[in-house]
Structures are given as structure tokens and as C-alpha cells.
Amino acid sequence: MTKSSSALMDAALEMIAESGLDELTLSAVARRAGVSRATAYREFGDKDGLVTALTRREIGEMIAAGYQEFDVFAPMPQLARAATLFAIRYLRKHAAFTYIRVHEPAWLLNVAISHDGSEVNLIEMVGALLTPLLSVRRTDALALTPAQAAEVAVRTVLSHVLIERSHLTDEQVADAVARAVGR
Secondary structure (H helix, E strand, C coil), X not given: CCHHHHHHHHHHHHHHHHHCCCCCCHHHHHHHHCCCXXXXXHHHCCHHHHHHHHHHHHHHHHHHHHHHHCCCCCCHHHHHHHHHHHHHHHHHHCHHHHHHHHHCHHHXXXXXXXXXXXXXXXXXXXXXXXXXXXXXXXXXXXXXXXXHHHHHHHHHHXXXXXXXXXXXXXXXXXXXXXXXXXX
């Protein structure tokens, strides 16, 4: 990652937390980052390229933060529960995610699922990052394949944080994920 691409993504993240994605432009991001508009276009191509790169970076940062918070070598049910609770709480504290969830939820649906040749599929992207962690487990520890277990966790967390009202507590959601993926 170049210094300018990092500055552009930082600026974009701040702007998304303040006013969302609908009005975000590469020109405005470049101004905020203190780089030329041409640099922004060279680094990302267009707004979708910037959003894709930023999404990948933020997911990577969330997963890295998670590895610092829970024991990746814990028994599967305990790991699934801790990772689910961590992800729910992390996303609720993420300013840009929160702004989009409240004001522009269609954007989250756009990145959560495949559509019209989209480069970003949140479920597949996070699943691909979690699958190796799950793959090092004993095969009898999982009720599903590692890719399926990752998908269950991601879909459950995403739906729980997108829909604010729930009869389920975060702990109940985490317990459900643990039961669904572990034996």
C-alpha cells in the first residue's frame, strides 16, 4: 500500500463516518487527503475501487483486532462464541459502518452479496479470511466445512447488526453460532 493510497483510504473512512457513501467522490477524498485528484484516480480507478480497497482493509483490521481479543486455539464452541461477540461489538463501534447502517443500508446490502459483477462480496471476503483459521481445527470439531462455518458466522453477525431490534441478545446470537458450527 502506498502512502497516498493509505491517506486516501483514511480520508474516505472519515468522510463516510460523517456523511456516508452516497455523496462521496474521489475528488473530495483527494482534497481531504491532501493529494491530487489524479493520484486518487491512479490509485483506485473510481469510487467503487476505493470502496473495495477500503472494505478489504477494514475487514483485515477487524480480523487482526479479533486475533488480539480472543484465543484462536480455544475449543471450537468457545472460539465461535468469542469471535461472534467480538464481531458484533466491533461493528457497532465502527463509525463508518454505523453511519451506513443507519442512513444508507442499501450500500451494506450491495457489499454483502454478489451483484452485477461486483468485486466486493463481504460474506465471501470475510469467509475466505476465516476459513484458514477454521481449517487448522480437528475435522470432528466442526459440524460444517470450514468455509460453511465461516459463512454461517458472517451471515449471522451481519444480519444481527443490520437489524437493530431483536428478541435475541448478542450472547444468544453467539451461542447459536457456536452450536451451528461446532460439535
